[in-house]
Amino acid sequence: METGIIGLPMSGKTTFFNALSGTGGGSMANSGRGVNLADVQVPDQRVEHLTDLFRPKKKALATVLFKDIQVDFTSQGGIAAATLAELRSCDAVTLIVRAFEDDAVVHPLHTVDPLRDFHRLLDALLLSDFAVAEKRIERLAREGKRGDREYQRLEKILERLEQGWLLGREFLSQEDQRLFAGFAFLTAKPIIVVANTGESSTDTRALEEAVIHKKLFLFHIQGRAEMEIAQLEPEEQVEFLEHLGIDEPVKNRFLRTIYTQLNLISFLTAGEDEVRAWSVVRDTPAMHAAGKIHSDLEKGFIRAEVVEWDKLLHAGGFKEAKRSGLMRLEGKEYPVKDGDVLTIRFNL
Numbered sequence: 001m002e003t004g005i006i007g008l009p010m011s012g013k014t015t016f017f018n019a020l021s022g023t024g025g026g027s028m029a030n031s032g033r034g035v036n037l038a039d040v041q042v043p044d045q046r047v048e049h050l051t052d053l054f055r056p057k058k059k060a061l062a063t064v065l066f067k068d069i070q071v072d073f074t075s076q077g078g079i080a081a082a083t084l085a086e087l088r089s090c091d092a093v094t095l096i097v098r099a100f101e102d103d104a105v106v107h108p109l110h111t112v113d114p115l116r117d118f119h120r121l122l123d124a125l126l127l128s129d130f131a132v133a134e135k136r137i138e139r140l141a142r143e144g145k146r147g148d149r150e151y152q153r154l155e156k157i158l159e160r161l162e163q164g165w166l167l168g169r170e171f172l173s174q175e176d177q178r179l180f181a182g183f184a185f186l187t188a189k190p191i192i193v194v195a196n197t198g199e200s201s202t203d204t205r206a207l208e209e210a211v212i213h214k215k216l217f218l219f220h221i222q223g224r225a226e227m228e229i230a231q232l233e234p235e236e237q238v239e240f241l242e243h244l245g246i247d248e249p250v251k252n253r254f255l256r257t258i259y260t261q262l263n264l265i266s267f268l269t270a271g272e273d274e275v276r277a278w279s280v281v282r283d284t285p286a287m288h289a290a291g292k293i294h295s296d297l298e299k300g301f302i303r304a305e306v307v308e309w310d311k312l313l314h315a316g317g318f319k320e321a322k323r324s325g326l327m328r329l330e331g332k333e334y335p336v337k338d339g340d341v342l343t344i345r346f347n348l
Contacts, residue, residue, distance in 0.1 A: 001279055002065045003258060004087045007096030008117050009108045012196035012223040016096055017068035019221065019250045022230035035086055036068035042255050042277065044266060046309045046339060050275045053313055060276040062266050064258055071124075078127035079186075088184035092262055093191050095121045097207060100198025100223065114195060114207040122214070123164075125186045130161045132183055150179060157185075166191070166214060190261040191216050196223045219257055226250045265338035268309055269293060280336060287332035290344045300346035304330045309339045318343070 007013035014036070021038035041061040051059045067090065072080035079087070087093060098107065099114045109116070137154040145151055153176060157167060165171075166187040172180070177188075193211050195204050197220055211218040222244055229240045230249060237249055258264070259279075266277040267289060278292050286306075291298030307318075307327045315321040336342070 001063075001092075001258070001262065001264065002067060002090045003092045003094055004067045004069050004090035005094045005096060006069050006071045006083070006087070006121065008071075008098065008120065010105050011096045011098040011117065012100075012198070012221075013096040014068055015223050015227045016094075016194060016196060016221060016250075017066060019223075019227035019230045020066055020254060022249070022251055034070045038066045038068075039063045040066055040251060040255065042259075042266070042279070043252055044277045046266075046268060047275055047277050049313055050268065050270045050309060050341075053317065054270055054272055054275055056270070056272055056275050058274050060274060062277040062279040064255060064279075073124060074127075076127060077120075077124055078131055079124045084128055084186075087186055090189065092258060093125070093186060093189050095191065095193050097121070097193060097195050099195040099202050099204050099207065101200045101202055102198060112202050114202060114204055115210055118193060118207055118210060122191075125191075126161050126164060126166075129167065129185045129187050130158065132185070133157050133161065136183070153179065161187070166216075168215065192219055192257060192261055193217065194219045194221055196221055198223045199225060217257065217261055219254060221250055221254075222246075265336070267336050267338070267340045267342055269343070270312070270341055282338070283335035285332060286330055286334040286336055286342070289336045289342065290346070293344065296348055297344045297346050300348040301332055302345040302347055304334060305343040305345065306330050306334070307341050308337075309341050312341050 005013055005017055017036060017038065020040055041063055044061055047059055047061055067086060069083060069086045071083050074080055095118065097114045097117050098112060101112055133154050137151060137158065140146070140148065140151045140154070160167065160171060167185050168188065172188055193216055195207060195218060197204070199222070208218055225244060229237050230251065232240070241247070241249065263282045264279050265282045266279050269276050269278070278289070280289050280292055286304040287298055287301040290301050290304065305327055307321050311326045312318070312321050315324055315326055318327070321327050
């Protein structure tokens with residue numbers, strides 16, 4: 001799962017990225033395109049418990065790839081092609097909005113205005129999607145395809161974007177999503193707004209109202225302070241977080257937000273070789289979940305042996321779970337649930 005992070009200069013975009021990656025949070029790299037990358041592990045106590053049970057050679061947590069992307073704008077206010085290419089591959093987009101005062105960090109627009117900056121970023125996404133849809137509909141018109149469903153839906157898409165509304169899941173049907181999958185519309189992706197309040201917060205009430213109006217989710221972070229705490233060892237973080245009035249590190253809070261906004265769950269595989277968590281969209285069919293493990297498992301899928309992780313743990317292993325009737329066989333359409341432990345039967 002990929003999440004792109006964008007924001008205006010001096011908004012704390014990279015500070016937020018660094019707070020997420022922290023120490024021991026995952027591997028960091030630079031793409032060579034001016035994009036910082038971090039594979040951040042998703043904390044999961046179920047993996048830890050099953051590791052204690054099976055004593056595998058290795059364990060692996062699910063990860064989320066965060067991309068710290070430098071945004072370049074077009075003269076029309078849209079997003080430049082290089083930035084678009086990075087964002088279109090993302091599963092979600094995070095907008096960092098500056099909501100702190102600091103004379104030492106000059107805002108590029110000279111004043112701190114969270115609502116203005118939010119609209120600047122959102123309008124850039126809308127304009128970029130509008131340009132893509134407009135180019136396609138003009139081509140369809142030249143080819144005499146005004147009667148096609150694609151043309152008619154693009155007309156509705158352009159109308160919605162022009163009115164300033166996002167192409168959310170409630171607007172695009174499943175058929176639309178298949179039809180326009182190659183377009184990778186940015187405003188059709190889950191969008192999370194992060195208010196970076198820093199140490200001296202500005203008034204964010206107008207921003208909060210605008211985010212709610214757009215049916216988006218607003219996340220708060222105390223920028224630099226939380227980034228510095230993230231660099232400490234876990235046992236050292238607790239006291240500093242309490243001083244800020246925060247229960248847990250920003251990484252944990254934001255990963256939970258990502259999972260909620262993308263409707264993700266984690267299923268598990270377990271054995272003597274490895275215990276691992278895998279992230280999929282909730283109710284993903286078992287056959288497709290098997291493909292997450294390896295493409296051969298999806299191609300040759302026969303059945304999935306399924307047991308809830310806590311029942312497996314309580315039973316003491318797979319053999320004991322089978323004897324107790326806790327394991328069941330499920331077909332390819334079985335909707336995988338959070339915490340399911342899967343063993344895939346397959347044949348190629």
